Amino acid sequence: MTALDELDPATLPRVAVPADRRSAFWMPFTANRQFKAAPRLLDRAAGVHFWTPDGRRVLDGTAGLWCVNAGHCHPKITEAIATQAGVLDFAPTFQMGHSLAFELADALTAIAPRGLERIFFTNSGSESVDTALKIALAYHRARGEGARTRFIGRERGYHGVGFGGTSVGGIVGNRRQFAALLPGVDHLPSTHVPSEQAFSRGQPAYGAHLSDELERLVALHDASTIAAVIVEPMAGSTGVLVPPVGYLERLRKICDAHGILLIFDEVITGFGRVGKAFAAQRFGVCPDLMTTAKGITNGAVPMGAVFASRAVHDAIVDAGSGIELAHGYTYSGHPLACAAGLAMLELCREEGLFERALELEGYWQDAVHALDVQGVIDIRSIGLVAGIELAPRPGKPGARAYEVFTRCFESGVLVRQTGDTIALSPPLTFTKAHIDELVGELRAVLQSVA
Numbered sequence: 064m065t066a067l068d069e070l071d072p073a074t075l076p077r078v079a080v081p082a083d084r085r086s087a088f089w090m091p092f093t094a095n096r097q098f099k100a101a102p103r104l105l106d107r108a109a110g111v112h113f114w115t116p117d118g119r120r121v122l123d124g125t126a127g128l129w130c131v132n133a134g135h136c137h138p139k140i141t142e143a144i145a146t147q148a149g150v151l152d153f154a155p156t157f158q159m160g161h162s163l164a165f166e167l168a169d170a171l172t173a174i175a176p177r178g179l180e181r182i183f184f185t186n187s188g189s190e191s192v193d194t195a196l197k198i199a200l201a202y203h204r205a206r207g208e209g210a211r212t213r214f215i216g217r218e219r220g221y222h223g224v225g226f227g228g229t230s231v232g233g234i235v236g237n238r239r240q241f242a243a244l245l246p247g248v249d250h251l252p253s254t255h256v257p258s259e260q261a262f263s264r265g266q267p268a269y270g271a272h273l274s275d276e277l278e279r280l281v282a283l284h285d286a287s288t289i290a291a292v293i294v295e296p297m298a299g300s301t302g303v304l305v306p307p308v309g310y311l312e313r314l315r316k317i318c319d320a321h322g323i324l325l326i327f328d329e330v331i332t333g334f335g336r337v338g339k340a341f342a343a344q345r346f347g348v349c350p351d352l353m354t355t356a357k358g359i360t361n362g363a364v365p366m367g368a369v370f371a372s373r374a375v376h377d378a379i380v381d382a383g384s385g386i387e388l389a390h391g392y393t394y395s396g397h398p399l400a401c402a403a404g405l406a407m408l409e410l411c412r413e414e415g416l417f418e419r420a421l422e423l424e425g426y427w428q429d430a431v432h433a434l435d436v437q438g439v440i441d442i443r444s445i446g447l448v449a450g451i452e453l454a455p456r457p458g459k460p461g462a463r464a465y466e467v468f469t470r471c472f473e474s475g476v477l478v479r480q481t482g483d484t485i486a487l488s489p490p491l492t493f494t495k496a497h498i499d500e501l502v503g504e505l506r507a508v509l510q511s512v513a
């Protein structure tokens with residue numbers, strides 16, 4: 064146990080929201096009626112733990128929502144935010160500026176994949192994705208190729224909830240309620256081929272050829288109409304799909320051959336999740352644009368950032384006069400978020416957090432791949448991430464995994480359910496003992512859920 068975990072439960076307020084005050088909050092991506100009838104509430108957090116209002120300690124196996132990479136309430140980040148709030152709470156970044164935003168952007172380029180040297184700040188992953196898509200359109204237009212308006216996403220991809228992100232996303236359940244998505248979007252097939260890849264540790268050997276589907280889409284639509292391809296280098300929200308060996312390299316080659324921009328959505332994989340600062344570095348493939356959020360501030364203040372290559376940035380900025388890109392958010396480069404981001408980068412350096420997932424990867428994989436108990440049909444892993452896929456109950460997709468998630472919470476570990484997959488993505492500050500506890504509890508629950 065680290066000092067950060069030593070929260071005295073006696074100091075907890077122990078006030079749960081009473082049943083008659085649970086209606087107003089329309090909860091995101093939540094079964095509202097089900098939740099409000101039996102809420103799961105979190106009250107405090109420190110290090111790798113949450114505490115419930117009744118003082119129960121819960122091991123965080125999901126880094127909150129893939130974002131608290133350095134552990135909860137890290138004093139360095141808490142202090143940076145508190146200090147900044149008393150110095151400069153807000154400053155506009157439209158035609159004005161403040162030092163922290165320049166400092167953070169500069170510091171981010173120092174850890175970025177080679178060539179990604181310009182940073183556009185947003186407030187979330189969804190905003191980063193829509194920003195990157197708009198930058199891609201503006202780039203082609205600035206170069207006299209305004210007919211390049213199509214985007215290519217991928218089946219099972221998740222790119223947030225903006226209209227752009229929903230359109231290029233490929234999770235069917237996230238699209239079907241919203242008929243009017245962007246026109247001119249097509250999708251690559253998912254990289255997931257369980258018959259060839261099940262129980263792969265790290266990158267599956269099979270599937271590089273699935274990137275060749277992009278050639279088919281180029282032939283169908285003509286390259287002159289395609290602006291960009293967007294993929295998660297490792298798909299997270301759909302249930303952890305690790306890219307096949309050689310797949311991303313081929314995607315990069317095909318994009319280059321046809322003048323198509325390649326966007327990596329690193330909202331989950333950024334900031335150390337797969338053993339390097341970014342998945343682009345882990346897999347050795349550099350995109351033209353990279354979307355990030357979550358871990359950039361350790362989840363403590365909402366922030367996102369789009370990393371752009373010099374070529375993309377310069378094409379737009381050099382071609383423009385006056386305001387070169389008519390895009391931005393009131394809170395782009397918010398001072399509190401910048402303070403948190405700078406503190407996060409400093410502690411990642413001091414604590415070696417970007418290397419941590421790679422150091423633990425062997426132990427992690429041994430632990431999670433031993434979860435092949437009855438009912439488990441696939442286990443996927445890389446860095447400090449794992450997806451454990453369960454056989455669905457007949458006619459009730461997701462029901463078994465949902466029960467595993469709720470039972471785990473009752474027994475003191477937080478895991479994430481997505482469809483029939485249990486996703487694990489703990490803080491990078493996890494120790495081997497934490498891995499043993501998380502996997503041990505999950506195993507017991509998996510064995511008890513029919």
Ligand code: PLP
Pocket residue numbers: 186187188189190192221222223224295299300328329330331356357
């Ligand atoms: N892109 C990816 C790959 C994500 O995983 C997510 C969220 O999980 C998003 C975009 C959206 O981020 P946000 O919820 O911050 O808008």
